[in-house]
Amino acid sequence: MSWNKIIECVPNFSEGRDLEKIDQIVAPFRGKVGVKLLDYSNDEDHNRLVVTLVGEPEALCEAVVEAVGVAVRLIDLNQHTGQHPRMGAVDVIPFIPIKNTSMEEAIELSKKVAAKVAELFNLPVFLYEKSATAPHRENLASVRKGEFEGMAEKIKLPEWQPDFGPAERHPTAGTVAIGARMPLVAYNVNLSTDNLEIATKIAKNVRHINGGLRYVKAMGVELKERNITQVSINMTDYTRTALYRAFELVRIEARRYGVTIVGSEIIGLVPMEALIDTASYYLGLENFSMQQVLEARIME
Amino acid sequence: MSWNKIIECVPNFSEGRDLEKIDQIVAPFRGKVGVKLLDYSNDEDHNRLVVTLVGEPEALCEAVVEAVGVAVRLIDLNQHTGQHPRMGAVDVIPFIPIKNTSMEEAIELSKKVAAKVAELFNLPVFLYEKSATAPHRENLASVRKGEFEGMAEKIKLPEWQPDFGPAERHPTAGTVAIGARMPLVAYNVNLSTDNLEIATKIAKNVRHINGGLRYVKAMGVELKERNITQVSINMTDYTRTALYRAFELVRIEARRYGVTIVGSEIIGLVPMEALIDTASYYLGLENFSMQQVLEARIME
Structure with missing residues (x-):
């Protein structure tokens, strides 16, 4: 293994049915130096895509930001139905330290990705789990409560100001939770x-x-x-x-x-x-x- | 990991005291694409060097052959004393299938290395363990019995003809056993x-x-x-x-x-x-x- 540090990332996208869109979302994870796509599976009932990848922090950051861009472009939450709760085109992006990396480095990476997607795509980001900036934001379910629909109002509450990006739900892509956690x-x-x-x-x-x-x-x-x-x-x-x-x-x-x-x-x-x-x-x-x-x- | 197939190799060299020579023997395993030196340790009492490396079959073959050349050049068994039994400058070279490789591939690799070192260095080679060409040659201790000193005569016996190289002990480097085995x-x-x-x-x-x-x-x-x-x-x-x-x-x-x-x-x-x-x-x-x-x- 020529990689020194390895971090795992398991981004969840709100598209589990359109295989062509799924292909486009996953594309940024293929054939990249420093990134390895381990698995992805879409669930039609959940209308959700779960991707598992590992990589070096730098390369992983770039690939994930690129995929978020694709998802923001392709997915409209106003048209989205599915059994799984969701608040955004990219619902959640956890980073997990695997090899030669500390939790601190995973947190740092999560914040870097958060800042970039907020800036590039005008996406409000909540930092969650180990990256959370307050105890009430640690739990993903609490952050996501109200889902895409409820987020229009929730994000205006003082206690639910996003950590990055505008304090306004993205009209089609909603909001995203990004953070570091231990492997489950x-x-x-x-x-x-x-x-x-x-x-x-x-x-x-x-x-x-x-x-x-x-x-x-x-x-x-x-x-x-x-x-x-x-x-x-x-x-x-x-x-x-x-x-x-x-x-x-x-x-x-x-x-x-x-x-x-x-x-x-x-x-x-x-x-x-x-x-x-x-x-x-x-x-x-x-x-x-x-x-x-x-x-x-x-x-x- | 960019390597597809991984084979482990644990060559044993008959030099455990002269650190400069040890450095030269190990050098071919450093900084090579497709080869990774995991460990090497020399024992002064045994007067022996055990190297552990992994690599792709092709790259491993080249590096091992190169190191055998260095050892044949530097080590004179006529001057060698130590507690561990030995029959050559390179005493034994086991190949162990680790990932995406079968025992058959490890056997094939052992025979390729055997043919090369016999040809390049005029070294008699006994195939042992899974590569052995007869049951009485499977066990390393049986092959090595008599050691460097006894091999001068032993190698002339019909049942101890080498599998590769001349039916004559190398004057300074003796003989070597090469073969494939399971991990111990x-x-x-x-x-x-x-x-x-x-x-x-x-x-x-x-x-x-x-x-x-x-x-x-x-x-x-x-x-x-x-x-x-x-x-x-x-x-x-x-x-x-x-x-x-x-x-x-x-x-x-x-x-x-x-x-x-x-x-x-x-x-x-x-x-x-x-x-x-x-x-x-x-x-x-x-x-x-x-x-x-x-x-x-x-x-x-």
Whole structure:
């Protein structure tokens, strides 16, 4: 790997149906030095496009700004319907530090991109998550509440002034949230019971909001076709709340209902460190360093 | 990663003392497109230099051949003493498939390098391990038996004709073994007992030669400063005999002596897949693919 620093970016665009437009939005991520398009998937019901890319900060910044320009030009939120909440042509752009980068650098990059898209496209930007300029702006759902339609008025409120760009909703492209965050790991633990009530109770006991683990969001879910239930987990910082800890705590909580774990699953991408740390726990590895992982060395 | 195929190479040179010569031998691995020097370490007692590098097959071939030329020029085995057995200025060159490469490709590369060094430097080459042309040549220790000194006569025996180069020991550089093999993982499991006899019994029960796991070599070792013992393991193919399986089998065998595992350790480099597979086992991951590992995708 010739890249020194790697940051991941997962921009969400409000176009999940028109394949020609999707192609144009994704085009700036192709064939660029210092940028690698890992994945993109559009959902017709959500009418939304989620792109996953990695790159060097500088190159990533340029490519993302270019794609935002394309989306602002192609997408009119006044014509947009879909199941997923959205407030802009580009709804949200998270930056995630992956290699040789600190959260501070990801925050810096998010602000740089924010300043550029505000200037170039007259787009109001809310900084969110780790980049947020006030606690009430950290949570994306809070920022987005009211969506495109409600944003016309909301953005005029003193507490919802944008961090960059005009204090006025873009007529067609709305507003965008840009920020830095830790990698999310979507992790589900499957239970031996078909009783959703039990799965929900276990989910509550392991999640942060109800007294569980600090970086765990969880809910009970039915898997009807398999006649089981699952604790569906979002690990919001696997470097602090380890994957194995959530897994073992689900096991411990399940015991009280005579329920066992039948398996677990990772949805989407996961940084290797999350799983290597888990292996390290179960093997009781002494003095282990990520520098011993061949691929980490190759990527250095 | 701009490289498509990655092969690892761990050449062993018979020079562990003269730092200037070591620098010259390692030089061909520096600053080359398609080759990355990961590590090199020299041992004065062994009088040996072990280099770890990765690269694309073509670039790796050229760099290794160049380094062999330097070693043949600088090292005279007639003057060489050291604790480690050796039969040549370059003692052994293993090639290990890492990414997007099959064992067949690694074997092919080993034969290409073998043909070149035989032709360019008049060096007799034995193909070993997966590249071996007969079963009695697979094991490096068997090939090397007699070392540089004994090779003068051994190489004239019909069953020890070299695969490439003259059937005569090189006057100063001896002979070299070149071949393809799986990655080795050096993995030690520490026991709660200071009784070496127990560690040795456990090692015997888990290793292949005595009826244990197919790709495990093991021996009992004393860790005197910690007052414990360890089962020191060489995992010769972690893709077939998984790390967790060796660990759990040591635990099971230890139970008969009332001994527990106090920890384990990985020595040197380990491919991420070995640990990710271990995490996958303990978490009971369903439908997991290495394609979900972010770093695997980045390196694609």
